[in-house]
Amino acid sequence: MPELPEVETVRSGLANAIVGRTIRNTSIFHHRAINPKSEFDFAILEGQKVISVGRRGKFLWIRTQGSLNLVAHLGMSGQFLIQPKRKTDEVHLRARISFTKGTDELRFIDQRTFGWLAISGDGPEVPLMASHIARDLFDPEFNTKLVVESILLKKSEIKRVLLDQKVLSGIGNIYADESLWRARIHPQTAANSLTRRQLSNLLRQATAVMSEALAVGGTSFDELYVNVNGQSGYFDRTLAVYGREGEPCDRCGTPIIRISFANRSSHLCPKCQIWPAISAGGTIFENR
DNA sequence: TTCTGCTCCTGAGGGC
DNA sequence: TGCCCTCAGGAGCAGA
Numbered sequence: 001m002p003e004l005p006e007v008e009t010v011r012s013g014l015a016n017a018i019v020g021r022t023i024r025n026t027s028i029f030h031h032r033a034i035n036p037k038s039e040f041d042f043a044i045l046e047g048q049k050v051i052s053v054g055r056r057g058k059f060l061w062i063r064t065q066g067s068l069n070l071v072a073h074l075g076m077s078g079q080f081l082i083q084p085k086r087k088t089d090e091v092h093l094r095a096r097i098s099f100t101k102g103t104d105e106l107r108f109i110d111q112r113t114f115g116w117l118a119i120s121g122d123g124p125e126v127p128l129m130a131s132h133i134a135r136d137l138f139d140p141e142f143n144t145k146l147v148v149e150s151i152l153l154k155k156s157e158i159k160r161v162l163l164d165q166k167v168l169s170g171i172g173n174i175y176a177d178e179s180l181w182r183a184r185i186h187p188q189t190a191a192n193s194l195t196r197r198q199l200s201n202l203l204r205q206a207t208a209v210m211s212e213a214l215a216v217g218g219t220s221f222d223e224l225y226v227n228v229n230g231q232s233g234y235f236d237r238t239l240a241v242y243g244r245e246g247e248p249c250d251r252c253g254t255p256i257i258r259i260s261f262a263n264r265s266s267h268l269c270p271k272c273q274i275w276p277a278i279s280a281g282g283t284i285f286e287n288r
Numbered sequence: 289t290t291c292t293g294c295t296c297c298t299g300a301g302g303g304c
Numbered sequence: 305t306g307c308c309c310t311c312a313g314g315a316g317c318a319g320a
Contacts, residue, residue, distance in 0.1 A: 001314085032297080074314095075314060075315085076298095076314065077299095092298090109295090112297050112298050113297055113298075114296075115314090126313080138309070155291075163315095172313080173312090173313065173314085210298085254318060262292080262293075263294075263313080264311095264313055265313090273295090
């Protein structure tokens, strides 16, 4: 599942492959590949020269000379691949962008169709369609103190807050679990019950774990994430809790457990990450 | 205004 | 072998 390190790996690969090239043609093969909020028709990209590839959190965009942005979200299974034109189409090919020169093309592939593309005009800092999300931890202007204060206003479980892209962007289920394990915080702890020191440490751990993942090309937990050249990342080999249910915790040896959380899974060490005496919402649980 | 739960979607895997 | 069910989860929306 692409989160910030994976999207940054894709952004970097795209920048190397398509900046400076002129778009010849665009083709869309599935209606769900286009976000209904797209401000323009895709044909408007034809003849536009790519000048940069940007990213905030899990959103990325291809900016053209005419101040247009092809904004993309990879969802759960979206992939951008640079492929030879002669290569057979992938089963889940959703869109194709060809260029005026070169023997390759850009393909958007998405098995589960949660990803999307859209054309958006420029906003003050980022394209309008990505302007509603908060800065991510890799943003040079990310302000830890401000984010800590905003988290302290939340009564929800800390994991839900970490996944809220309007609080801070880029963190998904895998890195939320890994960050909470490193910070020794139970995912169901009420956000406003944590101290400023704990929250600062949590953000530091989240930055560290995602930096380490980025250095090895991201996490390829299954075949749903590859970079633009079709290669997998290697961070799944060093995950501490995600996908390790029943295996011993690297710190204390206690078996990792998986709990159901907001329609998805949370992985944690029940010894290192103490069950909160009072969880979010005020329900009382016992330590276990 | 804030919080919570549901929905969208597809393919893999397990059970019968 | 084939059918059915469950699971995976990002983001937006509706309802409380």
